[in-house]
Amino acid sequence: MDELCIVYTPLPYILYTPIYYIKLVSVFGLLLYMISRVSGVAFGVGKNGQIGDWCGSIGSCSMRYTIPMDAKEEVRARLNIEDVVGEYVQLKRAGRSYKGLSPFTSERTPSFFVSPEKNIWHDFSSGRGGDVFSFIMEVEGLDFRQALELLARKAGVDLSRYEQKSNRDLARRKQRLLEAHRLAANFYQHCLVRSQDALVYVFRTRRLSKAIVQQFQIGYAPRDGHALVTYLKKKGFSLAELREAGLVNRYDGDLFRGRMMVPLMDASGQVIGFTARLIADVPNAPKYLNTPQTLLYDKGRHVFGLMQAKQAIRAQGYAVIVEGNMDVISSHQAGEAAVVATAGTAMTEQHIRALKRLAGDIRLSFDGDNAGRAATERAIGLAAQAGVELKVVSLPAGVKDPDELIQQQGVAAWQQAIAAAQPAVDWLLAQYRQQLDLTTAAGKRQFTTVGLALVNRLGDPVEREHYQRQIAQAVGSSVQAVQTKAQQMAPAAPVRKAVKAAAPRNRYLSQDDALALAMLDGPSQELFGRINPQLFAGEARQALAQYYAAHHGQPLKSTPPLLQNFDEYITMVRVRADARYGSWSETDRYYETARLLRQIETEHKQQHKHHLITHLRQAEESGDTTAAAALREQLNQLIKEIARGNRR
Numbered sequence: 034m035d036e037l038c039i040v041y042t043p044l045p046y047i048l049y050t051p052i053y054y055i056k057l058v059s060v061f062g063l064l065l066y067m068i069s070r071v072s073g074v075a076f077g078v079g080k081n082g083q084i085g086d087w088c089g090s091i092g093s094c095s096m097r098y099t100i101p102m103d104a105k106e107e108v109r110a111r112l113n114i115e116d117v118v119g120e121y122v123q124l125k126r127a128g129r130s131y132k133g134l135s136p137f138t139s140e141r142t143p144s145f146f147v148s149p150e151k152n153i154w155h156d157f158s159s160g161r162g163g164d165v166f167s168f169i170m171e172v173e174g175l176d177f178r179q180a181l182e183l184l185a186r187k188a189g190v191d192l193s194r195y196e197q198k199s200n201r202d203l204a205r206r207k208q209r210l211l212e213a214h215r216l217a218a219n220f221y222q223h224c225l226v227r228s229q230d231a232l233v234y235v236f237r238t239r240r241l242s243k244a245i246v247q248q249f250q251i252g253y254a255p256r257d258g259h260a261l262v263t264y265l266k267k268k269g270f271s272l273a274e275l276r277e278a279g280l281v282n283r284y285d286g287d288l289f290r291g292r293m294m295v296p297l298m299d300a301s302g303q304v305i306g307f308t309a310r311l312i313a314d315v316p317n318a319p320k321y322l323n324t325p326q327t328l329l330y331d332k333g334r335h336v337f338g339l340m341q342a343k344q345a346i347r348a349q350g351y352a353v354i355v356e357g358n359m360d361v362i363s364s365h366q367a368g369e370a371a372v373v374a375t376a377g378t379a380m381t382e383q384h385i386r387a388l389k390r391l392a393g394d395i396r397l398s399f400d401g402d403n404a405g406r407a408a409t410e411r412a413i414g415l416a417a418q419a420g421v422e423l424k425v426v427s428l429p430a431g432v433k434d435p436d437e438l439i440q441q442q443g444v445a446a447w448q449q450a451i452a453a454a455q456p457a458v459d460w461l462l463a464q465y466r467q468q469l470d471l472t473t474a475a476g477k478r479q480f481t482t483v484g485l486a487l488v489n490r491l492g493d494p495v496e497r498e499h500y501q502r503q504i505a506q507a508v509g510s511s512v513q514a515v516q517t518k519a520q521q522m523a524p525a526a527p528v529r530k531a532v533k534a535a536a537p538r539n540r541y542l543s544q545d546d547a548l549a550l551a552m553l554d555g556p557s558q559e560l561f562g563r564i565n566p567q568l569f570a571g572e573a574r575q576a577l578a579q580y581y582a583a584h585h586g587q588p589l590k591s592t593p594p595l596l597q598n599f600d601e602y603i604t605m606v607r608v609r610a611d612a613r614y615g616s617w618s619e620t621d622r623y624y625e626t627a628r629l630l631r632q633i634e635t636e637h638k639q640q641h642k643h644h645l646i647t648h649l650r651q652a653e654e655s656g657d658t659t660a661a662a663a664l665r666e667q668l669n670q671l672i673k674e675i676a677r678g679n680r681r
Contacts, residue, residue: 104192105166105181111188114165115147118154121172135159136172137347153620160563160631163624174343174390175300183301203328210278210329213270214296214304217280220264221252221294221307228253234312235293239359240440245366248341250296254289254309261287279306279327289322291315295358297323297330298340300387306330308337308358323376332376334383337361343391345370351394353426353451354380355435356405360398363436367444369451372435380412385419396454398426398435406464413457414490424454425461458500461487466507477508485519495646541570543636547629548577549610550622557619557626558585564630568637573602642671 115124115131122145124131131147134140135158144157155162161171169180185192193204225231225246231253235241241251254261262285265275275281282288292309299305306324324330338361346352353372355361364372375384380397388395397412399405409425416423428450432438438447465483470476481504488500497519505515548569551557561581569575576599584593592603614622645668652661 104185104190104194108181108184108188108190109152109165111190112165112184113149114152114154114168115149117165117184117187118147118168137161139348151620153623160627162627164620167624170390172347173300174339174347174387176390179299179301206277207328209270209274210327211303211305213265213274213278213280214306214329216265216268217261217307218250218252218294218296218304220261221254222250223252224255224260225251225253225294228255231293231312238312239293241362242366245362248365249362250298250304251362252294252296253312254287254292254294256291258286258290261289277328279324279330288324292322295362297335297337299329299335300339300343302340305335310359333379333381334387335376336384336387337374337376338365339373339387341365342370342373346373346388346391350392351396351451352388352392353396353398354384354388355398356400357434357436360435363439364444364447367439367447369444369448380408380415382415382419385412385415385421389419389421393420394422394424396424396426396451397457398428398450400433406461409457409461410487413461413487416457417490417492423457425457426450426454427460458487458491462500462503462507471508477510480504481508481510481515481518482522485515485522489519489523493643495643499646541574543629543632544569544574545606545609546613547626547633548574548581549606550614550626550629551581552589552606552610553614554588554619554622555586557623558582560623560626560630561585564634568633573599577603577606638671642668645671 118124118131118133121136122133124133124147125143127146129148129150131149132143133145133147134143135145135156137156138158140158145154146157147154153162153164154168161167163171165184166177166180169175169183170177173180173183175183182192193201193208225235235246235251235253236243245251262272262275262281265280266272272281272285276285280288289307289309291312293312295308295310296304297306297308306327306329308324309322311318311320323332326332337358342352342361342365349371351371353364353369355364355372355374358374361372361374364370373388375381385395395412395416397409399408413423428435428438429442429446432441435447438450462484465480469480471480484504484507485501488497488504491497491500498516501515501519502512505512508515551561558581561578562585564578564582566575566578566582569578576596580593580596584595589603589607592600596603614625617625645664649661649664649668652664
């Protein structure tokens with residue numbers, strides 16, 4: 034709850050009281066407000082909701098009333114968008130707005146604008162825009178909840194006040210665990226400075242620099258079995274809280290002892306766990322020890338190094354995933370910062386989703402053993418579902434991991450390997466060819482079986498056909514035979530009880546939604562000036578999109594004369610707009626319109642890509658090298674455009 038102090042004065046000054054600042058939450062509150070307006074007398078209402086004393090004499094006096102505000106709106110009210118954006122972009126005054134260089138593209142002329150009056154930003158170079166929350170989501174690679182939490186910390190807003198009781202208790206537990214981990218990370222850093230053995234291991238054995246140690250907040254857990262527990266208990270934490278945090282063992286002593294400590298951070302930089310490496314051999318002790326699954330840490334979701342890598346990933350347009358956390362640290366120290374790690378080789382949908390917010394190109398640097406191949410196979414299906422491009426980074430022979438490559442051959446060799454990454458399916462098919470004897474019938478059968486099992490996971494039929502042709506060529510068989518086997522291997526559709534047929538889905542739902550959103554606001558209509566109306570399906574949609582581009586500025590409350598021939602469709606769109614988006618804020622409608630228009634452009638480019646691939650295949654089969662070369666150039670350019678669009 035927030036307290037807002039409102040000043041009331043006798044008439045006629047009462048007429049000028051800004052009543053729109055007041056959110057009336059009850060009949061009782063409304064009654065108090067009306068009495069105050071008429072009499073010029075205000076009531077003191079405290080946090081407990083009880084009426085206090087009269088202000089006293091008639092005249093200028095104040096009323097304190099507890100006004101519940103939505104968490105998002107309270108955060109928005111406490112922060113200036115230009116201050117938040119200014120932490121990432123150097124802004125200069127431009128009339129009533131601010132401008133600067135886009136943080137999402139490489140540009141020399143400022144095309145990034147912030148409007149404090151409208152509380153929005155817009156990047157003309159990338160087409161992105163929105164409010165302060167969307168900016169943080171874009172620039173930090175966070176989802177909405179994470180962005181809200183980050184901005185709430187900046188604004189000093191306690192989000193737990195807006196949660197239901199059960200959620201409020203959970204939020205407070207999480208906050209306690211975060212504080213315990215923050216203090217633990219500081220404790221380990223102090224212990225590193227005090228331990229000569231740890232300093233030798235970190236700076237001489239691992240060859241880490243002071244800067245990288247500070248960047249990753251590397252520390253040391255002393256061999257004393259209760260040092261951290263004693264420290265945190267003095268800070269007011271109970272053993273129950275430390276157990277929930279995953280910081281103690283089953284005997285309630287320190288979980289980590291005699292180890293180099295590397296904090297695990299979430300995307301906003303908060304410590305949620307640790308990975309720990311022994312600095313000396315201990316019999317029967319694991320070399321690495323990680324925080325167990327806790328309320329904060331989920332290895333199926335956590336991406337190590339994302340906090341430190343997100344800026345480089347966005348700038349370079351790709352993310353490299355390695356197996357070990359030390360590979361990440363070594364790579365960052367060498368200057369290749371677009372590198373992160375998952376827990377071992379276990380890739381999940383959540384990992385890919387977190388990286389997709391920053392780049393549509395993901396490159397895997399896993400071992401070429403069975404575990405690495407299996408992890409790559411799993412990742413292909415996940416990447417296909419998420420719509421990201423998946424590649425594999427191959428290391429030179431005799432090198433076990435990126436850390437060793439950097440130490441032996443330098444960062445240039447590592448960067449060269451990243452640049453030479455090949456599509457994951459191509460890499461796996463090559464691995465299968467090396468393992469199997471394709472001169473025998475059994476080898477051909479095994480190769481087509483494992484290859485088609487992989488290719489069948491791809492969502493794009495054109496891409497599937499491309500690899501089916503490769504498989505057929507590798508075994509010296511016909512494409513038809515391979516495709517027949519692929520169909521036989523495809524899982525049969527489950528038999529279901531007969532149900533009433535569902536209404537066919539509107540293929541152009543995103544187009545109708547974008548047109549409906551823009552019907553309510555002039556700024557959203559203005560966005561249609563940056564898209565070709567011919568991308569819309571049907572005369573009615575094209576005509577409305579063209580009208581917005583030429584006549585934007587006012588909500589469309591009736592069918593204009595220029596659109597009378599499409600009155601039925603316009604009426605349908607207006608009903609859709611009022612029903613679905615009438616309660617949205619202008620900013621939210623603007624941002625959603627921009628997103629839908631980008632989606633429409635991407636869908637059109639994907640269709641064009643399929644057409645180009647089909648024509649390219651025909652040109653190659655007919656031997657027309659000139660046409661094939663031209664089509665190949667068009668296709669490569671289009672793929673780059675699609676990749677840039679996926680990174681928005």
